[in-house]
Amino acid sequence: MNDQAQLLPGTLDLLILRAVSLGPLHGYGILLRIGQISGNALLIEQGALYPGLFRLVRQGLLKARWGTSENNRRAKFYELTAAGRRRLREETDSWNRLAAAIASALSQQPEET
Amino acid sequence: MKLVDSLRLRIATLFQRSEMNAEIEEELRSHIQHRADDLERSGLVRAEAERRARIEFGGHEKFKEECYEALGGTFIETLVQDACFSLRVLRKSPGFAIVAILTLALAIGANAVVFAVLNALILRPLNVPRAESLFGISRWSDKSPYQSYPDYLDLRDHNRSFDGLAACNISQAGLDTGDNPARVWLYEVSGNYFDALGIQPYLGRFFHASDEHGPNSAPYIVLTYAYWHAHFQDDRGVVGRTVRLNKHPFAILGVAPPEFRGTLLFFSPDFFVPIVNHEQVGGADDLNARGTHWIFMVMGHLKAGVTPAQAITDLTSIGSYLEKTYPQDDGQMSFSLARPSLAGDFGGRPIRAFVAGLTLLAGLILLAACANLGSLFAARAADRSREVALRLALGAGRVRILRQLFTEAILISLIGGAVGLWGSVVLLRGLSVWQPFPEFPINLAVSPDASVYGVALLLALASGFLFGAVPVRQIVQTNPYGVIKSGSTGTGGRRMTARDLLLVVQIAICAVLVASSMVAVRGLARSLHSSFGFEPRNVMLVDTDLSMAGYSSDKVPAMQRRMSDAMQTIPGVASVGLVDSPPLHMGWTTSIVFTDETTDLRPANAAATTIRFEVSPDYFRAAGTALLSGRTFTGHDDKDAPRVAVINQEFARKVLGSATNAVGRYFKRQDGTRLQVVGIVEGGKYTANLAEDPQPAMFLPILQSPSSETWMVVRSNRDPQQLAAAIKSRLRGLDAGLPSFIQTWNEAMNGALFGPRVATMSLGVLGVMGAMLSITGIFGMAAYSVSKRMRELGIRMALGAQRKEVLHAALGRPLKLLAFGSATGLLLGILASRVLAFIVYQATPRDPLVLAGVVLAMALLGLLATWIPAQRVLSIEPLILLREE
Secondary structure, three states: OOOOEEOOOOHHHHHHHHHHHOOOEEHHHHHHHHHHHOOOOEEOOHHHHHHHHHHHHHOOOEEEEEEEOOOOOEEEEEEEOHHHHHHHHHHHHHHHHHHHHHHHHHHOOHHHO | OHHHHHHHHHHHHHHOHHHHHHHHHHHHHHHHHHHHHHHHHOOOOHHHHHHHHHHHHOOHHHHHHHHHHHOOOOHHHHHHHHHHHHHHHHHHOHHHHHHHHHHHHHHHHHHHHHHHHHHHHHHOOOOOOOHHHEEEEEEOOOOOOOEOHHHHHHHHHHOOOEEEEEEEEEEEEEEEOOOOOEEEEEEEEOOOHHHHHOOOOOEEOOOOHHHOOOOOOOOEEEEOHHHHHHHOOOOHHHOOOEEEEOOEEEEEEEEOOOOOOOOOOOEOOOEEEEHHHHHHHHOOOOOOOOOOOOEOEEEEEEOOOOOHHHHHHHHHHHHHHHHHHOOOOOOOOOEEEEOHHHOHHHHHHHHHHHHHHHHHHHHHHHHHHHHHHHHHHHHHHHHOHHHHHHHHHOOOOHHHHHHHHHHHHHHHHHHHHHHHHHHHHHHHHHHHHOOOOOOOOEOOOOOOOHHHHHHHHHHHHHHHHHHHOOOHHHHHOOOHHHHHHHOOOOOOOOOOOHHHHHHHHHHHHHHHHHHHHHHHHHHHHHHHHOOOOOOOOOEEEEEEEHHHHOOOOOHHHHHHHHHHHHHHOOOOEEEEEEEOOOOOOOOOEEEEEEEOOOOOOOHHHOOEEEEEEEEOOOHHHHHOOOEEEEOOOOOOOOOOOOOEEEEEHHHHHHHHOOOOOOOOOEEEEOOOOEEEEEEEEOOOOOOOOOOOOOOOEEEEEOOOOOOOEEEEEEEEOOOHHHHHHHHHHHHHHHOOOOOEEEEEHHHHOHHHHHHHHHHHHHHHHHHHHHHHHHHHHHHHHHHHHHHHOHHHHHHHHHOOOOHHHHHHHHHHHHHHHHHHHHHHHHHHHHHOHHHHHHHOOOOOOOOHHHHHHHHHHHHHHHHHHHHHHHHHHHOOOHHHHHHHO
């Protein structure tokens, strides 16, 4: 438990977009996919996923439809819209820039500054 | 667009709530089922797997709520929920709710009324097209708008700045439509009046500049809509009818539109007649007298692109030409421009100052009310700290709790605002039809319009946010666990809290208001007890104008004699005097006079501007004006005798140097006549202003300078009503066609007392409101502090504290704050005496009586407000109390 990192505010949306970009998924599937692609390193409260999903649908970044899951249960499947795909690209770029900048700042040795 | 969309979505979600909830519910359940499937696969039994899945999922309801919120569905719903909750809470403490709502209703109502007056008098332009470019011309030197007719013609014809200059004068005449002669008020206006203003007739036609062909050439009448409606019953056939005005035939041309009540806001005439017929209407041939400034207002629209400054330069250059050409008649002729609606700066300046002062005080009331409610709300928030802490502990967001508190505040402010607005609308409706003087059509249309409603709503919302914001810090800092563990003990600290500061501010404001109302009352009392220079008690004034019944020149004095003889025959009448216009009444005449040695009689050389009265020999006795030396007039001071005058002391001092040897000496009028002073009478108040400084006045024998405008001063001890009936029947016996107006002198003085009375009334009302606010404020604070410390007080009493000590402990603080606030307010009041002086005559808060009165009033208010809490303290039964808590 303790080796899992807390999510930074705002990053859940990015993770959801990324998870869904690989193909339509239902909520629980998104959770599993995030765990899978992050190597289970992130701590996400299960229920917290849903307000994020609803928000993304409302912003027009995701679209949802009801279907049947692999377990043969009714579930709501999410997939990216064109706007969502664009947003994912932008957010990924800006996240990478930020991460690189912070990593670079933190890796500087004191005498070099 | 976006706003509309989001609003539509929100409204849609409001109605689809259950549907959406079901969908969210299904999705969350699906998630838990999937998770349980996984757990089951890892070896748990189904029931255990589902239980685990639910636990892992977290706060089901909370997430559901969040999902719903994420869909944007909660805004209106939360609002409705909060409003309902607030209503429930308020119903539980009706005392608080009623005090809060009444406080706000008073404050917002007062502000709405004051704003409506401000709006009607100052903000709203006159109801004519292009009102923003309409200006009236005032003299620069004394701000007087009066002009003479020849000067008006020169200004009209030679200026290059106006699209047309119109003249307008208020006048009174007798109208005979066939049966009953009546006195009417009218505007004498230049032929181009309606065209220059851009007004179109409602019915028939208007007269134009082309209808003017010299004196008495345009006997036409244009009725105002109101007069047509009230006196001709909307009869469209009235156009073309001939009526008799002062016995002269005049043709009714048309009716003005309903929204046009003349160019003065507060004086709506009955109809309009061309000014070229002034001799017939006004009874004097002033059209050629350049030195007689009798036209009340000259106004016009500035040409497009001409600034007021350019227009002033233009007019002043014409003025300096007139000054040079007619040095005998025209004094300094430089001009300024002002809005005509309040008679330029002449009436505008005092009215604006008064309204500004009122607005300021009303704003203070609202501020005090907000401070009051702010501290009440803070106290309530403290009382509810346990409830708030509980809700916080149960997971409510602070924002959500604040939102609910704000909803409560806004709800109160809206209800209070609505009640206040309702009250003010009733008051304003009354004010709009109120005619303060029966004989004048003076009236102010202050009926509330959209802007008044808007301002009231805005004020309500703003004050709601203002006092709702007071407890915010308290809520934000609430530590739920601390409060629940220790119970609501409250902070027993001695330090000055924000709440205390609010109370001090509020009491200071209230003390200012109480002080100003006392100053006003004192001012009025003082003006009423000052010496008028006559004795208005037991006197009837009979106002007649002989020109209205067709009397002119030689017939006038004979008729006046018959009238005054007829009055003498009424039993119980002690004396009867005649005067052209009584002192301390609207309308007075001034003349310039010169010392006997002056030969160049141009206005610049005048020794004084003096008030002039034309009186009969018995006037002084009838009016009760004391003769100091010399004699009054006799019947021999007629037009064949040498010209004489009676003067007052101020006249003697100004023109003749001193009063001691003034009798027998001479002075000159502008036409060169030498007058000999035969008597000196006491000074008094002459113009319609009780605050006037001593003014020079001269009295001339009515036989030597006849006036058809005649007021009879009838002194008698008889009952005014019987006397009035007797006077009326005698007059009817003399001439049934002579309109007259009979009133007591005290009634006639209402005009002069109007200003101080209105000021006193409005300040008095504001003062009472201030007092009420400070009572509720102190009461709230004291009651709260007592209820907070009940347990502590009980323990003190149980340990043997005396009642006095307990009282001191409980109420010492509110009373200290009261004393501090009152002292601050009194100080502020003294500093603000300049503001007060704008509003009330002889306003000086340094008056020891006022100071003592304010201190006494505030002490009484404190006593009153702490009475109930003190009773509660005294009735503490320590044992019961300690057992209960």
